Amino acid sequence: MQVYLDNNATTMCDPLVVEAMQPFFSELYGNPNSLHKFGTASHPAITKAIDQVYTAINAADADDIIFTSCATESNNWVLQSVFTDHIVNGDKNHIVTTEVEHPSVLSTCKFLEEQGVKVTYLPVNDQGIVEAHTVKSFITEKTALVSIMWASNETGMINPIGEIGEICKEKGVLFHSDAVQAVGKIPVDLQGVHVDFVSFSAHKFHGPKGIGALYIKDSQALSPLLHGGEQMDGRRSGTLNVPSIVGMGLAMELATKDLENTMAKIRAKRDYLEDELIKLSDTFVVGDRDNRTPNTILISIRGVEGEGMLWDLNNGQIGASTGSACASADLEANTVMLAIGADNELAHTGIRLSLSRFTTDEEIEYTINHFKEAVARLRAISSSFAKQAPTKGGEAQACEMH
Ligand SMILES: Cc1ncc(COP(=O)(O)O)c(C=O)c1O
The missing domain is CATH 3.40.640.10 (Type I PLP-dependent aspartate aminotransferase-like (Major domain))
Structure with missing residues (x-):
């Protein structure tokens, strides 16, 4: 899929x-x-x-x-x-x-x-x-x-x-x-x-x-x-x-056309996806969902660097996005997350998921499963790096993976 x-x-x-x-x-x-x-x-x-x-x-x-x-x-x-x-x-x-x-x-x-x-x-x-x-x-x-x-x-x-x-x-x-x-x-x-x-x-x-x-x-x-x-x-x-x-x-x-109805359907899928993902520990979603466009989630998972997550999602055939950029020597934080007061570590972990009227329930289920597995995988990798190189920062290690 x-x-x-x-x-x-x-x-x-x-x-x-x-x-x-x-x-x-x-x-x-x-x-x-x-x-x-x-x-x-x-x-x-x-x-x-x-x-x-x-x-x-x-x-x-x-x-x-x-x-x-x-x-x-x-x-x-x-x-x-x-x-x-x-x-x-x-x-x-x-x-x-x-x-x-x-x-x-x-x-x-x-x-x-x-x-x-x-x-x-x-x-x-x-x-x-x-x-x-x-x-x-x-x-x-x-x-x-x-x-x-x-x-x-x-x-x-x-x-x-x-x-x-x-x-x-x-x-x-x-x-x-x-x-x-x-x-x-x-x-x-x-x-x-x-x-x-x-x-x-x-x-x-x-x-x-x-x-x-x-x-x-x-x-x-x-x-x-x-x-x-x-x-x-x-x-x-x-x-x-x-x-x-x-x-x-x-x-x-x-x-x-029929905006209210279409958006109610997208929002139901978005809210379900969000509810499932925030069950993961140390997970944050930016902004009150009632004052957000009904298709968007910007989610942060502490300890899981955004680029690594994007790469794992991509391997699972899921296209998402992150505002942060990863270069070998330097990591850029998501500037919007910094602007809203996120700390530097969290600002490296933002993943944006944005749905459309063509997004299906099956796609949402598939994403929830893959996302949860990806978080477990990346957290395991980052904790094993942390054990090997205790003096380095967590997010830098996650980025060095690719
Ligand atoms: C808020 C906003 N403004 C402007 C643009 C630029 O749009 P376009 O690709 O048509 O130049 C984008 C697209 O990324 C956008 O999200």
Whole structure:
């Protein structure tokens, strides 16, 4: 059996989505900007995909959705264009974000710091959540933008986006949220919250890779990141990726249709898996499960280094993930776990298991059995290393295994 439990990294493209995309590679392949019928033939499908996206997230206007190549582009677009529009060509100099954003936000912020921008990286609480009052206390009259993810890719923890949005509105500060890990897992209702920019990525909800979107409230001015052929009303140049746009529209519709019911089923499997795994001694799961995306578990097993565990799971045909990295001389801890206050040893042991609507009960049973055996195996190896080399640290020994 093969079990894929790394759905926060990427998901299988839904077969219905693959089927819907197919004609746009082989029959309806014209450039939508061409005036002839080969080009215009794809227009209804593009309009439909935009409708599917804006309906799924309850945006007020179809014009507020712009397709991009990925969420990394969407995040870069917001940060870099707010920099141009409000810092270089305005009177602001400050951006507020968190310590636990995706690298597409964090690295862009580091880049902007090199251009002279002041960036505040807010801490999260012991649940991995950024609290609204913390956001409020760091906004100044020089703040141009607050950028805070809707839900965490690592822990699944859900931030208080509604409250943060209200604070930004009250303070007159632009608010961006990376909703990549929220769509298809929890309701994303853009008319129910105040947010100016929201990033999406299709491959996280059973759509194709290489297509994303940016929601821009009321189509407000945001300088283009990509200049060129003036596609999408000049807001985002580049020939439209029609097959992927069609795929993203359908994937979003499927992922958000009957969301409550689908998520209740995923959550039941996730909770069962979690309940079984935490029966192991010295085991910790990050964050209250009621405030977590219903598919995610970030689990730590004291004394079992994350990379070793990943390697053992992989041998058992189970795909999972860890935020920690293992190099021969140096071990990096999971930075999100450190940010929530885990000690250094524990921060080397995080394993993320993320389910999807395609995960089966049999796969969960198989994972529970293999996981428990793997923990016993790795604990036995690490204690035998400890006996042989008592002066070395436990996690370093576990890593030396591979
Ligand atoms: C929270 C979050 N933001 C952004 C991204 C980047 O998405 P993409 O692969 O579409 O660039 C990811 C994917 O890893 C993510 O989990």
